[in-house]
Amino acid sequence: MRVNPNFAKFKEDYVYVSVKEKLTQYMQTHPPQAEILDLSIGDVSFPLNQGVIEAIHLAADQQGKMDTFHGYSPKKGHPFLVRAILENDYQAKGIPVNENEIFISDGAKSDVAHIQDLFAEDITIAVVDPFYPVYIDSNVMASRAGEYDEKTHRWSRLVYLEANEDNAFVPNLPQQAVDVIYLNYPNNPTGKALTQSELQAFVDYANQHQALIIYDAAYEAFIQSAEIPRSIYTCQGARNCAIEIKSFSKSAGFTGLRLGYMIIPEDLVYEGQSLNEMWARREATKFNGASFIIQKAGQAVYQPRVKAEIKANIQHYLANACRVKESLIEAGFVVYGGENAPYLWVKSIHEQSSWAFFEELLNKYQVVSTPGSAYGTNGENFVRLSMFAADGIIDKLIKRLKEL
Amino acid sequence: MRVNPNFAKFKEDYVYVSVKEKLTQYMQTHPPQAEILDLSIGDVSFPLNQGVIEAIHLAADQQGKMDTFHGYSPKKGHPFLVRAILENDYQAKGIPVNENEIFISDGAKSDVAHIQDLFAEDITIAVVDPFYPVYIDSNVMASRAGEYDEKTHRWSRLVYLEANEDNAFVPNLPQQAVDVIYLNYPNNPTGKALTQSELQAFVDYANQHQALIIYDAAYEAFIQSAEIPRSIYTCQGARNCAIEIKSFSKSAGFTGLRLGYMIIPEDLVYEGQSLNEMWARREATKFNGASFIIQKAGQAVYQPRVKAEIKANIQHYLANACRVKESLIEAGFVVYGGENAPYLWVKSIHEQSSWAFFEELLNKYQVVSTPGSAYGTNGENFVRLSMFAADGIIDKLIKRLKEL
The missing domain is CATH 3.40.640.10 (Type I PLP-dependent aspartate aminotransferase-like (Major domain))
Structure with missing residues (x-):
C-alpha cells in the first residue's frame, strides 16, 4: 500500500490549527494579564433565529411519524x-x-x-x-x-x-x-x-x-x-x-x-x-x-420575518466592524475591509512579519488574530480580525485600543 | 479548461437512477394492474425514535440561545x-x-x-x-x-x-x-x-x-x-x-x-x-x-431506551425478511441473505439476465427490485430485494407470491 504523495508536501498544518497551537503556547508561558479576545476564526456568534428553530422542531416531528418520515x-x-x-x-x-x-x-x-x-x-x-x-x-x-x-x-x-x-x-x-x-x-x-x-x-x-x-x-x-x-x-x-x-x-x-x-x-x-x-x-x-x-x-x-432578523444581525456585525475599524485607525493602524464583509485586514505599523504582528497584538491587547501569511505572501505585514465575535469581546477590544 | 477524463468512462448511470428510469418507462407503457411495490432502494421506513427526536428539539433550542449556541x-x-x-x-x-x-x-x-x-x-x-x-x-x-x-x-x-x-x-x-x-x-x-x-x-x-x-x-x-x-x-x-x-x-x-x-x-x-x-x-x-x-x-x-427500540425495529425488519424469504422459496425461488442483513438475494429460476429477471418480477408481481448486474458480473441471474420496506408493502408482496 502506497499513500497519496501530495500530503507530504504540506509544510504547515491548516492555519487555524497553527493559531490554536500558538495560543496554547502563549497561555502556558504568559500568566494571563487579561481575558484573551479571540477574533481569529470566522465563526458566527449570534444564535439561530427563532423561525429557523421552529422549522427544525417541525421537521424533527415529521421525522417521527410513519406517514411524514x-x-x-x-x-x-x-x-x-x-x-x-x-x-x-x-x-x-x-x-x-x-x-x-x-x-x-x-x-x-x-x-x-x-x-x-x-x-x-x-x-x-x-x-x-x-x-x-x-x-x-x-x-x-x-x-x-x-x-x-x-x-x-x-x-x-x-x-x-x-x-x-x-x-x-x-x-x-x-x-x-x-x-x-x-x-x-x-x-x-x-x-x-x-x-x-x-x-x-x-x-x-x-x-x-x-x-x-x-x-x-x-x-x-x-x-x-x-x-x-x-x-x-x-x-x-x-x-x-x-x-x-x-x-x-x-x-x-x-x-x-x-x-x-x-x-x-x-x-x-x-x-x-x-x-x-x-x-x-x-x-x-x-x-x-x-x-x-x-x-x-x-x-x-x-x-420574511427571518430574512429581516438576519439582515439586522448582519447590520450589527458590520456596525461592530465600523467601530473596531475606527478605533484601530485612531490607534495608528492602516485598516481595510469591514464595509461589505465581516473581516478587517489590518496592517502592521512596523512592517514586521504577520506572525510577529500576531504576537505583538496578542502581547499588547491579548487579542487573537489570524496572521496574514496564512493566506499567502501578500498577507505578510497583515492580520485578519473577524467581526463575528460577540459584542462583549468587541467592546473590550475597543476599550483596550483606546487605553493602551 | 479540460475536464477529468475518467467521468466519460462510465457506461451507465448510477444504478438507482437506471432503476427509476426503467420504472418510469414501465409505468408509461403498462396500465397499472396493481400497486407498484418498491423494494429497490435500501432506505428505511420506520420513523425516528422519540428519544432521538427529543434530542433534536433540545439541540435546536440550544442553538437558539447566545450562551448555548x-x-x-x-x-x-x-x-x-x-x-x-x-x-x-x-x-x-x-x-x-x-x-x-x-x-x-x-x-x-x-x-x-x-x-x-x-x-x-x-x-x-x-x-x-x-x-x-x-x-x-x-x-x-x-x-x-x-x-x-x-x-x-x-x-x-x-x-x-x-x-x-x-x-x-x-x-x-x-x-x-x-x-x-x-x-x-x-x-x-x-x-x-x-x-x-x-x-x-x-x-x-x-x-x-x-x-x-x-x-x-x-x-x-x-x-x-x-x-x-x-x-x-x-x-x-x-x-x-x-x-x-x-x-x-x-x-x-x-x-x-x-x-x-x-x-x-x-x-x-x-x-x-x-x-x-x-x-x-x-x-x-x-x-x-x-x-x-x-x-x-x-x-x-x-x-438505553432508544437502543432497545432500535433493536426492536431491526428485529421487525428481519422478521419481514424471514416471511418474504419463506414465501419466495415456496414460490420456487432460490434465496440468500436476510438473516444478518436487511437484503434478500434472489436467483432467477430461468437463468435469465438480471434486468430480464427485474422485468419479470415487475410484470408478474408489480414489484421493483434492484437488478444484480448493478453490483457486478456475479449479480447476473439475481436481484436484490430490500427488507426495509414498510409492512404494507411486505404483506402485499407475500400475498401476491402466494396467489400468482
Whole structure:
C-alpha cells in the first residue's frame, strides 16, 4: 500500500490549527494579564433565529411519524429548498439561473474543495493572493499544485494573481494561460468587494480564454453597496464560464448546521461534457445529501420575518466592524475591509512579519488574530480580525485600543 | 479548461437512477394492474425514535440561545458523540479502539467514497464481486480503475474477488498482489455475513502482504449470530491493516439525517505516514463536520431506551425478511441473505439476465427490485430485494407470491 504523495508536501498544518497551537503556547508561558479576545476564526456568534428553530422542531416531528418520515433526500436537494433559493436569491433579483442548476450541499467548504474532482489533473489553476487556503490545499492533494518553494512560499504549478495595497486589492488578470480561476468576493481575508465592472473584466477574460471561474460568494449577504454584484451571473456571459458557490453559514449563522449550495449552469460544457451532469454523477457517487432537517431550516431562512432578523444581525456585525475599524485607525493602524464583509485586514505599523504582528497584538491587547501569511505572501505585514465575535469581546477590544 | 477524463468512462448511470428510469418507462407503457411495490432502494421506513427526536428539539433550542449556541464543530466530531461511540460500540465489547481514532462524518457513503483521497494513484484495488458500486466508481474518478471492458463488464486495473454460489458468497483471497481490499459485511447486496475465522483470513492476508482493508460495516446492527464479528478489530492484527466504516443510517434510521463514523487506527503507517493524521488533514481541508444537531441525535441513539427500540425495529425488519424469504422459496425461488442483513438475494429460476429477471418480477408481481448486474458480473441471474420496506408493502408482496 502506497499513500497519496501530495500530503507530504504540506509544510504547515491548516492555519487555524497553527493559531490554536500558538495560543496554547502563549497561555502556558504568559500568566494571563487579561481575558484573551479571540477574533481569529470566522465563526458566527449570534444564535439561530427563532423561525429557523421552529422549522427544525417541525421537521424533527415529521421525522417521527410513519406517514411524514423522510429517508434519503433527492440527489440535488429537496425541491422546497431548491425553489426557495431560486425564487429569493435569483428570480427576485432578475438573475438568470434554472432550477436544474442548483445543487444543495452540506456547506461551501465541501463544494469549494470537491469541485476540483471535475478537473483534469494537468490543468493550470489561478488563485488570488491572499487566498482562502482550501482553494490551494484541495488542488495540492490532487497533484495539481506542483512543488512548494520554501523561499517564495508558493507552489510551482499555480498562477498567483496579486492583490495588495498597490492595486487596492483588485487582482490583475492572469498574464499567462490559465484554465481555472478561483475568485472569492466579498473577500476572505481582505474584506474587499469587487464592483460590477471589476468582476465583469474577469468574466470577459474567462470567456476569451475558455477558462472557468469558481466564484465563492460565501459572504454575499454582507454586501451593502449597490455597485457590488450579488451574483456573478449579473455579469454578461458569466453563465458560459462560472460556477457560483454560496453558504448559509455566514448569513444565517449555519456554521454548526452545515448547509450551502452551488450553481452549475447547463451552459458549461468542456470537451463535450456538461459540468452540471458531471457534478450530478460526482454527488450521486460520493454524497448522500444534506440533512433533511437542515434543509428545512434552510427553507425557513427565506421567511420574511427571518430574512429581516438576519439582515439586522448582519447590520450589527458590520456596525461592530465600523467601530473596531475606527478605533484601530485612531490607534495608528492602516485598516481595510469591514464595509461589505465581516473581516478587517489590518496592517502592521512596523512592517514586521504577520506572525510577529500576531504576537505583538496578542502581547499588547491579548487579542487573537489570524496572521496574514496564512493566506499567502501578500498577507505578510497583515492580520485578519473577524467581526463575528460577540459584542462583549468587541467592546473590550475597543476599550483596550483606546487605553493602551 | 479540460475536464477529468475518467467521468466519460462510465457506461451507465448510477444504478438507482437506471432503476427509476426503467420504472418510469414501465409505468408509461403498462396500465397499472396493481400497486407498484418498491423494494429497490435500501432506505428505511420506520420513523425516528422519540428519544432521538427529543434530542433534536433540545439541540435546536440550544442553538437558539447566545450562551448555548454552537458554531463550527470540532474537526473530528463533538466529544459527547465520540465518547458515546467509543464506550458503547467498542469498549463495552472489549474491542481495542482509542478516542483519537474516531472521525465523525455525514454518513458512510462520504467516507467510503473519500477515503481513496489518501491512496497513491497507481496502487491496485481489490473489490468483492458483487460490490457496492461506490467502491469502484470513486476509484474510477481517481484514475485508479483503468478502462472498462464492455465484454467482461470489468475494469482493467481492478482485481475482482469472486463471491457466488460456488463459494457460498465467501470471497476467495486475492491471487495476485493488491494494495487495498474493500470488504462489506454484512454484505450489500447478498446479505452474506462473514464468520470470525473467514474475516480473520482476510486480516492475515492483509498483514502478510502489507495491504489495507477498507471494512464497510454499515449493516453491523443486523448481526444476529454470535459467530459473526461486530467489528473487524475483533480479529487479531486488524489494527495494523484495517479502517472500519460505520453508519447510523441503517441502524437508527438516519438515512435522511446523515451521520456516520470511521475508525482509523494510529497503527496504520505507510511510507512513514500516519493514515490517521493524513485523514485529519483531508477532513480539515475538505469538510466542516457533521451538523451539531445531528451529532446530538446520534448521541441519543445510545440511550438505553432508544437502543432497545432500535433493536426492536431491526428485529421487525428481519422478521419481514424471514416471511418474504419463506414465501419466495415456496414460490420456487432460490434465496440468500436476510438473516444478518436487511437484503434478500434472489436467483432467477430461468437463468435469465438480471434486468430480464427485474422485468419479470415487475410484470408478474408489480414489484421493483434492484437488478444484480448493478453490483457486478456475479449479480447476473439475481436481484436484490430490500427488507426495509414498510409492512404494507411486505404483506402485499407475500400475498401476491402466494396467489400468482
